[in-house]
Amino acid sequence: MVGYPMVFLLAAGSCGFLLSNKTGILSGGGQGVVDNHYLSLMDALRVQTHSLSQMEAFVLKQQIELNAMKQEVTKLKAGYNTTESQAIVILKNETNSLLYDNKKLQLNQDILTHTVEVLNSSITSIQKDNEALKLDNVLLKVKTDFWQNETVNLKQRFSTFFNSISASDLSNITNLQRDVFSLQSKVSDIGLRQKVLSSNAFFRSQDIHALSNQSKAFQKRIEHNLSVIGLQSNVSQNRLHASEHNQAQIIVELKDIETKLDHMNETVALTACFVYDTTSEAGTIKFPAIKTAIGITDLSGFQNTGKFTCDKSGIYIFSVFIAHDGKDYFEYFMNKNTNSLSRVIVSGDTQSSTPHTYHTGSGTVVVQMDVGDTLHASMTSSEEIEGRYSCLTVIKIR
Template identity: 25%
Template sequence: MDLLMEQRRSQRKQDQVIAQLSQALLTLQQEVSKNQFQNGSVNNRLLECENKTDKLKRELETVKGTFEIMKNEYMMVVQNLTNVDTKANQIDKEIVMLKNLKSVTELRNISDIFNKTDRNELEIQMTNHRMNKVINDANARKQDVIALYNKADLTENNLDKHLKELANRVILVAGATRGTYADQQTILFHDIIISNGVRDVDSFKSTGAFTCERGGMYQIAAYIASNANHCSFTVRKNKAYIGDAFASLGDFFETMTFISVVELKVNDTIEIYSGRTGQLVYGNRESGISIVQIR
């Protein structure tokens, strides 16, 4: 009967541990989903910038077409000026010829010629005014297009930088090395499952110490399975205590879990220490650690 009661207590404790692990896994899945959502949002912003860039290119082509029309109008104005100069020279010649005329009718013809000249000069002035207005409008449109293009280019560069930062975030997941550890001995993790943004993986495998290569906020999660009576493990940053986990059942293995968020600077270390001498740590991914940069 005592054995049956003991087995039931063991089963309840194992169910509690499984529930804790499920909650930790759910938290990690939510974080991954959040990162995926952020990546999707960034991709949408990048697509929007590409669409704006295409729109700016089309507006630039429109400005070029307007400039060609203005150029043609300017050539027409130059031609009109040439014609006016020709007419003015002709009028000067006619005035010289008419100096000796005494007929009133011929003098009226001269007055008509002067009136026509005045009208031509007025038309030339109006044409020049319209041409200057078109040129000013085109220059203003050109500056607007250039400003929008530069702004779109800057936004695209910022998005590229953000995407690179997301892709380079540190993610390390590893299974523990099975063995019997002494009190305060560093637990090793040789089974590397995921390694992103970590250059010195071999050092971590051989020493069990994670060395931060990129400063930021990190989520530390560890689970250790052992059958030692009153088993425990301690998590330390730069050899200083930041948390631990315990289990008390002997002769049947239990899983201890630890989850926390810490700020790490470059060259800071994270290690997992055994909590007692002769403590067996199960391997084959029955024990493990995950270190994820969240910011």
């Protein structure tokens, strides 16, 4: 709506008053509603609508990125090859990007909340101005009634005075009467304009009421969207936390796999033999001549005791071959700790007429070893061992 520019001059003797060209009326320091209030309010509503559209588009983009991230996590759970390791890096980058976008969303939400507060403040200011306009209208009506009463009294006084004066004063009376009619015309004009102002105030009040309802509806929509955005933000944060948890779990599993692979790739190998022909006593057979030793921490202990002690758990091959000079057979045992894994017979030839009868017996087993377990060969009797043809071998295969 536009204002009605009005300038009224009411002269009665030496007194008068002036109305401004605003739609409101100044009274006691109050200020009426001007068109700039409505323009400002409409601008604020347009800014609100534009901000809401941007936020909805941003939320949609975030949902798309979350779905893409979920697909990447699903693919990542299927295995641990090189491609999926690259997917972990991509997932980290997308997670950081999503956290950055979430911060932008929070900033936009704060801006939108501030805009709503400014809009509410503008509505409150307009309502106060409307109340001031109503009060000014009441005061104007009181003044109008006062001047109407003054005009009636003045007319009565003029009538009385006219009856009491002589004919010589008729000219002056006529001029005075003309002034009275002019004053009445101005009072009537003021009354008409007061009605126009009252009508304008009524329509402005209706406009403010409609605008207030529209603002409340818009505010409810904003609050609803904010609650939806807050819920989606919580869901997004939960998904981020789940993704970070899964990512951390995958990293732990990968490190565990790497540890196992390193452990599997640890090399342990030992080959030891007799130095010369000797008669070995019953019990643990010792092989003091070290031919190969890889990953062995206590060679002297093995040479002194004849027992291989495991430092790295895994699967081992345990192999022993022993050459015997004698006509009678004998047997030896392949042991893990105190348990026998295998028994090996070295045959003899009681019918041979030669002074030396050489025979070899060999055994090989695969055994699961833990740290601290031992492997050794043992006999139940003393036997003649051919040193250069008798050896022990231990190899870690995984």
